[in-house]
Amino acid sequence: MAKDPAAAFWLRRARQWAFAVNAAWFWQSLMPLFAGINLVFAAYLLIARRSGGEVTAGLPWYLLALALAALWALWRLRGREFTVSDALLRIETAQGLKNRLSCAHAGTLPWPAPSEYHGKVIGLRAHVALLPLVYSGAFVLAGLWLPIQPVDAKPVAGDAVEPSAWTQVADWTELLKEERLVDNEDIDKLEDRLSELRDRPKEEWYTQGSLEAGEALRDETRVAMQELARQLQSTGTFLEEMAKNQAVPMLSGAQAEALDQAWLKQLEQLQMSQPGLDPELLSQLQQMNFSQMKGLSPEQMQQMQERLQQSAGRCGGAAGLSDMDLEAVSLQVSQMGMGEIQRGPGPAPLVMSDDGTSLETAAREGVSNQDMRAAVLGETVGISSRPGNDEADTDFRAGAESGQAAELGDGGDVVWRETYTPQERAILEDYFQ
Amino acid sequence: MKPPLDESLAAESAGELKQLRQAVADVIFGQDRLIEHVTVAMLARGHILLEGLPGLGKTELVKAFSKALQIQTSRIQFTPDLLPGDITGNPMLQEVEGQRKFVFERGPVFTNLLLADEINRASPKTQSALLEAMQEKRVTVMGETHPLPAPFLVFATQNPIELEGTYPLPEAQLDRFLFKLEVHHCDVDTLQRILTHRTIGEDTTVKSVMDGERLNELSLRAQEVYLPEVVGSYIARLVDATVPGHSTMSQDLRYGASPRAAIGLAAAARARALLEGRVHTCAEDVQAVAPAVLGHRIILSYQAKMQGQTPAALVKALLDEVSPEVKALPKSLSAAKLS
Numbered sequence: 001m002a003k004d005p006a007a008a009f010w011l012r013r014a015r016q017w018a019f020a021v022n023a024a025w026f027w028q029s030l031m032p033l034f035a036g037i038n039l040v041f042a043a044y045l046l047i048a049r050r051s052g053g054e055v056t057a058g059l060p061w062y063l064l065a066l067a068l069a070a071l072w073a074l075w076r077l078r079g080r081e082f083t084v085s086d087a088l089l090r091i092e093t094a095q096g097l098k099n100r101l102s103c104a105h106a107g108t109l110p111w112p113a114p115s116e117y118h119g120k121v122i123g124l125r126a127h128v129a130l131l132p133l134v135y136s137g138a139f140v141l142a143g144l145w146l147p148i149q150p151v152d153a154k155p156v157a158g159d160a161v162e163p164s165a166w167t168q169v170a171d172w173t174e175l176l177k178e179e180r181l182v183d184n185e186d187i188d189k190l191e192d193r194l195s196e197l198r199d200r201p202k203e204e205w206y207t208q209g210s211l212e213a214g215e216a217l218r219d220e221t222r223v224a225m226q227e228l229a230r231q232l233q234s235t236g237t238f239l240e241e242m243a244k245n246q247a248v249p250m251l252s253g254a255q256a257e258a259l260d261q262a263w264l265k266q267l268e269q270l271q272m273s274q275p276g277l278d279p280e281l282l283s284q285l286q287q288m289n290f291s292q293m294k295g296l297s298p299e300q301m302q303q304m305q306e307r308l309q310q311s312a313g314r315c316g317g318a319a320g321l322s323d324m325d326l327e328a329v330s331l332q333v334s335q336m337g338m339g340e341i342q343r344g345p346g347p348a349p350l351v352m353s354d355d356g357t358s359l360e361t362a363a364r365e366g367v368s369n370q371d372m373r374a375a376v377l378g379e380t381v382g383i384s385s386r387p388g389n390d391e392a393d394t395d396f397r398a399g400a401e402s403g404q405a406a407e408l409g410d411g412g413d414v415v416w417r418e419t420y421t422p423q424e425r426a427i428l429e430d431y432f433q
Numbered sequence: 434m435k436p437p438l439d440e441s442l443a444a445e446s447a448g449e450l451k452q453l454r455q456a457v458a459d460v461i462f463g464q465d466r467l468i469e470h471v472t473v474a475m476l477a478r479g480h481i482l483l484e485g486l487p488g489l490g491k492t493e494l495v496k497a498f499s500k501a502l503q504i505q506t507s508r509i510q511f512t513p514d515l516l517p518g519d520i521t522g523n524p525m526l527q528e529v530e531g532q533r534k535f536v537f538e539r540g541p542v543f544t545n546l547l548l549a550d551e552i553n554r555a556s557p558k559t560q561s562a563l564l565e566a567m568q569e570k571r572v573t574v575m576g577e578t579h580p581l582p583a584p585f586l587v588f589a590t591q592n593p594i595e596l597e598g599t600y601p602l603p604e605a606q607l608d609r610f611l612f613k614l615e616v617h618h619c620d621v622d623t624l625q626r627i628l629t630h631r632t633i634g635e636d637t638t639v640k641s642v643m644d645g646e647r648l649n650e651l652s653l654r655a656q657e658v659y660l661p662e663v664v665g666s667y668i669a670r671l672v673d674a675t676v677p678g679h680s681t682m683s684q685d686l687r688y689g690a691s692p693r694a695a696i697g698l699a700a701a702a703r704a705r706a707l708l709e710g711r712v713h714t715c716a717e718d719v720q721a722v723a724p725a726v727l728g729h730r731i732i733l734s735y736q737a738k739m740q741g742q743t744p745a746a747l748v749k750a751l752l753d754e755v756s757p758e759v760k761a762l763p764k765s766l767s768a769a770k771l772s
Contacts, residue, residue, distance in 0.1 A: 020766075021762060021766065024762070024763040024765050025763045026765050027763075027765065028763040028764060028765060044689075060655035080760060080761075082760060085663070086758070086759060088759050088760060089663050089757070089758055089759070089761075090768070092769070093716070093757060093758060094769050096717035098711065098713075098716075098717060099661050099663060099713060099714070099715035099716060100713070100715075102661045102662070102663045102664075103659060103661050103713045106661060106662065108659045108661075108713065109659075109712070111715060120769045121769055122762065122766050122767070122768065122769055123767040123768070124765065124766060124767075125764065125765050125766065127769055128764050187745040193738060292732065325741045356483065412610070
């Protein structure tokens with residue numbers, strides 16, 4: 001049979017069409033899995049790129065999943081696969097051969113001439129067959145090309161800029177060095193702490209811990225500088241006040257002693273401040289108590305006073321203190337009492353102080369209500385600008401204009417009185433038909 | 434020895450059958466499809482139930498075939514008082530050679546072509562007497578069996594109106610008819626042609642083309658027509674799909690077709706193939722005869738009847754649903770067909 005050219009022709013065609021149909025069945029079975037695997041692979045690609053991993057690492061798993069899906073699709077093909085007989089039936093149905101090919105295949109009739117084959121046996125629904133392929137390709141391409149930034153991207157070391165807190169601390173350190181106000185050891189300690197931060201790998205400069213440490217150092221330094229500025233300002237003002245008292249001729253010995261004690265106390269505070277004051281400056285100030293002040297020239301006094309106040313201004317300004325803040329410190333020192341009978345120690349009233357003076361201008365006082373039950377005839381109960389009931393607008397109709405409802409009803413009962421349900425309507429229509 | 438059926442014999446048979454159809458068509462106008470179906474049924478040795486309004490030519494059709502085939506024809510007008518013996522025949526007391534004994538007097542059923550007019554007007558008992566003869570092709574009276582002549586074909590008619598006082602054939606008896614054919618009105622041109630060629634009261638002249646023996650031979654040839662496996666599978670799937678729950682269309686059915694319907698479908702497909710000069714059947718043969726074979730064998734559900742469904746529409750739905758191809762194509766492919 002196979003030697004017959006016509007038989008060979010038809011059987012070859014049948015095998016071709018059977019293969020095409022089986023391939024289509026295979027693809028249809030594989031399609032959902034194929035699309036799903038590609039979707040998962042696209043998600044994997046995105047995650048791998050996001051986490052900075054190697055995208056090709058998942059390729060073997062992807063191929064393995066495709067292979068397993070192909071096996072599953074082949075397994076599902078069983079019972080539906082087109083045989084040569086099925087293909088011959090498809091051909092003879094399409095070509096209008098009235099089952100002659102099936103009869104010929106069974107050996108009861110001769111094979112028809114090949115010229116009766118007209119080609120078109122099966123049509124391809126391209127959109128059904130190819131769309132999943134397009135979707136899958138789009139998934140994978142999106143996974144590969146979607147612009148995303150890796151989470152743990154390594155910074156470029158050469159371009160790293162140190163955190164601003166560090167820069168600020170460094171500026172303050174330079175300022176303190178220039179002013180020669182602070183003990184060098186303290187400045188060195190501050191620089192050591194800053195260097196400790198700077199010496200860490202640049203990749204870690206912007207980690208949470210590093211940033212917090214830098215900000216803590218900055219805040220600590222700022223507070224210390226503000227405190228130093230206040231102390232310098234108060235010392236300078238103290239010095240100014242002592243110079244004024246120097247001019248008073250009849251100051252008692254006890255008062256002079258008190259001033260010396262106050263000056264020593266001021267210096268102690270200055271000494272205790274952190275960072276500590278420059279020892280040279282401190283020794284100069286220690287020589288300037290009230291008793292020994294007579295030996296100093298006014299120029300020396302003026303020079304020291306100006307130096308302290310300028311330094312206080314520069315330190316305070318750098319640390320965020322305004323001129324007003326420093327003036328308040330000066331005012332507090334100049335008005336400081338001595339603890340006499342008339343008034344205790346501390347700032348005088350109505351001067352700048354940490355605690356505000358409460359004048360109670362915003363306080364409210366309670367007012368009792370009048371008992372109207374005891375009102376007599378003719379007593380004014382109240383005055384109101386609102387119109388009374390006799391001025392009510394009689395033309396006003398609530399709801400008449402806005403909703404245009406003919407009848408408000410009770411809770412929507414108008415719907416049930418004026419319309420039928422679909423079932424009621426159908427029954428009535430059937431009845432009157 | 435009878436030669437096996439080949440394409441030349443099939444072509445010769447088709448030529449003779451074409452002459453037969455033409456001879457009938459010369460006197461029965463505008464009913465070519467009906468004539469073809471009747472020819473197929475006769476080749477398949479099947480009985481036919483013709484349903485149609487009075488005056489549409491049912492009786493003329495039977496008479497034309499009997500004349501063209503030169504076979505013996507009887508006609509019984511079924512009435513409510515018709516008895517089984519009026520059809521099969523009765524034993525009559527006769528004196529034979531000086532002795533009195535019962536001699537079987539053959540009834541009108543002993544013929545080649547029996548026209549059972551308005552079969553639904555007779556009582557079920559009388560109907561069953563005929564239907565037994567149709568199935569067994571013999572009559573048994575008083576323990577004596579009398580074979581019916583071959584060919585034996587019954588053309589029964591029934592009127593779809595005036596159903597009062599009638600006894601509709603039960604489904605089991607309907608199953609005995611190979612075909613149930615509906616006779617419809619003809620169009621205006623055919624009507625005009627009838628007026629031109631026919632005169633009331635005048636009998637028609639039909640050309641004789643073969644005799645009953647030749648019809649028997651052709652019928653035997655039809656049985657030799659090859660039924661390919663794919664066509665057999667198609668018939669089996671079609672009949673199986675009529676069983677409620679086995680297909681979508683069967684939701685409208687109460688009962689499906691029987692295996693006898695499948696056998697009848699195969700026989701009719703073979704006969705139609707021979708009619709077309711082929712030695713093998715094809716799916717188109719099955720599709721052509723399926724409405725006539727299956728239409729009266731499926732029982733519609735009450736719901737389908739209330740919805741106005743007809744057996745013909747359901748058989749069409751069946752043919753649309755069940756494909757001649759055993760295996761379906763995937764969604765990405767479409768079945769192409771030469772236009």
